[in-house]
Amino acid sequence: MSVQALETILHPRSVAVVGASANVYSFGYSFVHHLVEYGFKGPIYPVNPNYPEIMGLKTYPSVRDIPGTVDFAISCVNASQVTGMLEELAEKGVKGVHLYTARFSETGRQDAAELEQAVLKLALDKGIRLIGPNCMGVYYPRVGLSFGFNLPKDSGPVGMISQSGGGASGFVHLASLRGIRFSKVISYGNGLDLTECDYLDYFLQDQETKIILMYVEGVKDGRRFFETLTRATRLKPVIIMKGGRGQAGSRMTFSHTASLAGSFPVWEAMVRQAGAVSADDFDELIDLTVAFRFLPMVQGKRVGVIGGGGGPSVIAAEECEESGLEVIPIPQEMREELKKRGVSIWDWISNPVDLSIVAGSGVTDIDMLHLMGQHPSFDILMANINEWVLITLASDERFQGLNSQITSHINLRNTYSKPYVVIFGERGVITGDHADWHWKVIAKARAELIRSGMATFPTFRRAARALRKVQEYYAGLG
């Protein structure tokens, strides 16, 4: 029932923003801005008695003044005004309301909690479904709904359900820098009417969504959540990050979304049993999404590595091994092949391949990747771009060659069916530097990789941890 309701809510013919504003510092402005900016096709009705127009859109003194029906509304009014607004919206035939409005049960105050229950009762009476309160609502770029500035306008196969609003919009932005695009993202805050289970029910059957992400602080109904999650994981990968694991975190989840966080070990066991994948933080949530989105099935844990120079190779080996991948020695047949080709270092070369050893030996890192791509002993290939060393050891001329190196990696990835991973650092530009051509070469190389759909990770440790979890996931499907 909630699935059909959500499908309707997510495809509104018209949207009202109640408590809209021309004040660019307010969310009443932001939500109007987003509807315009992301290209919502139907009528947009800002509601506020103090403005004749907002962003060039005719603005209505009250909901009742809106001509025709309103399918979906975004509420930016104060908590005390919500019931009145719902009454008026009901007259306009509204199907769903996103309550950006906050200060309900999460305040820990009796009167606010009572008001929240009155809002729920009224919505149930009127047949209005609620997203929120205390949340950012919907990002669904295909239909022009968004909850943030600077988010991608194009879509992809990743869906997300998030109890946190800032977390969700920030996450969409960060993940987009790694090439991830989204079908729909819903931030649901206190989950007063529609809960995490309703959203999960929706996403598990949603044809636009192939991978489901969740950020959850607490669930309302543990049994239903476990059952829904188990059904979901049979259909598509579900990756979950839990907020509120420890003492201070639990205290915070209550004041954030009125969630009771529960015991984390119990939670972890439940997630594992349901067949979902756990992420420790947003960075890992991104890493796992990249691995599921851009890699073929990971069928084993034996990895062939281009480490970079000597020190980085040692570290690469370490970080792969500590994450549970196997950095196997070069197989004898590969050594024989190198010897046959007249490679001087055929007996010395190692896995990880140390580029400072390889230099001038008659074999390149690209040759080694081809050999490892062909050899059945390697399940995964990982190559370090090592741009942070390159910027210090390569002359300007050689540094410019970074881009052709990228092309080689993309070709290799396209040639072999094995999971192929590139390590490319994330480093913050600082002023002075952002005018520097070195940074532009780095940015161009990174962009090319990411646009090609390459699974790109900032460190070996992060890549290896994600690959290991994904390998375990596929091993468990059996």
Add this chain to the structure above:
Amino acid sequence: MSVQALETILHPRSVAVVGASANVYSFGYSFVHHLVEYGFKGPIYPVNPNYPEIMGLKTYPSVRDIPGTVDFAISCVNASQVTGMLEELAEKGVKGVHLYTARFSETGRQDAAELEQAVLKLALDKGIRLIGPNCMGVYYPRVGLSFGFNLPKDSGPVGMISQSGGGASGFVHLASLRGIRFSKVISYGNGLDLTECDYLDYFLQDQETKIILMYVEGVKDGRRFFETLTRATRLKPVIIMKGGRGQAGSRMTFSHTASLAGSFPVWEAMVRQAGAVSADDFDELIDLTVAFRFLPMVQGKRVGVIGGGGGPSVIAAEECEESGLEVIPIPQEMREELKKRGVSIWDWISNPVDLSIVAGSGVTDIDMLHLMGQHPSFDILMANINEWVLITLASDERFQGLNSQITSHINLRNTYSKPYVVIFGERGVITGDHADWHWKVIAKARAELIRSGMATFPTFRRAARALRKVQEYYAGLG
């Protein structure tokens, strides 16, 4: 004895680059380039029979053709030419030679290992001290010695001893983006003559060095290393990262620098007993350096946190707690003070401070930081800039306000004597974005923070782990 020898080597009156080259893709070019670029004051003598000049510098067919004495030489010739070169350099009165030259014992080959021993014997006979072989040598910007492109030309109080060359130059670059500057950095590779203990002996007495960093794959003499390290840690903080902890890593350390890695648990116990601080990877090495360099003594683990929005606050609490810091509740007197000031959310506000709750309540994050700065219950203050959420939730006008926020944090840091930490993400720019003004605002804000000497960390997790280790270090000094 090695201390005096190193002091002499590090202050040469003239430098020869043997095997210099005009080929911009070669290291024979790089080392000449660096002497010019970083402003070495004395004569520079490129040596190569095939060029009349390199970078405008007169180039000599052989060492013997150099007029006058040579104090220091950088060897880029092949391994087979090293003994001949040393004979000629001895005639020129050379004190020290940096052997960039590789392919000695690290190849695992008998003949190469024997050649290495012959090189050592000859150097000892001639009274020449060797840095390397198989290494990048010296970065000492004050005297114009460098082993990399794009490294800072200004100096700072951090010294580094590194078995890896690419690791060292890359590290100097990465650390410089966090505001770290170096006194001297020595990459020593196989450590044939001068070993890690000689360098440590030097740095512990070096007045230009207040913090010592080490990247070590294996040590030649465990007892001497423990004793030297113990002496060093009595004088200044020493932070050590060990390469070659596991099986694949150990295999790699041999082919990299011919090091035998040894047992990692034994190593860790030794490092702890000697009073040094262990870093797991280069990122943590940077984080710990930032903490020692930019923070006053960390005297406790009770932290006051500005978390950002709700989700980020939950995560901040979690990551601090999981790293062993204590995210204490708001003390009662502080609540009373907020109530007295007429702050509507005096009873609801929490630590971490959730900015989405604070908005419009009559108290700001900056007010809260002042209160926590004054209150004796807080040992550490941590504030999240949360630029990745801000870029999605703030309108352009509000986003521009990021810079004035930075000024507030710098003022706060200057007002209170407590360790003050700012969380500011590191994210790779991708093409399209680097022309975007949002990235320039972010880059400017980050640069301002870093130039002010703020201890800036990319995530709460990384900040909290570093702070906890540094707090334990100071607690152990007692």
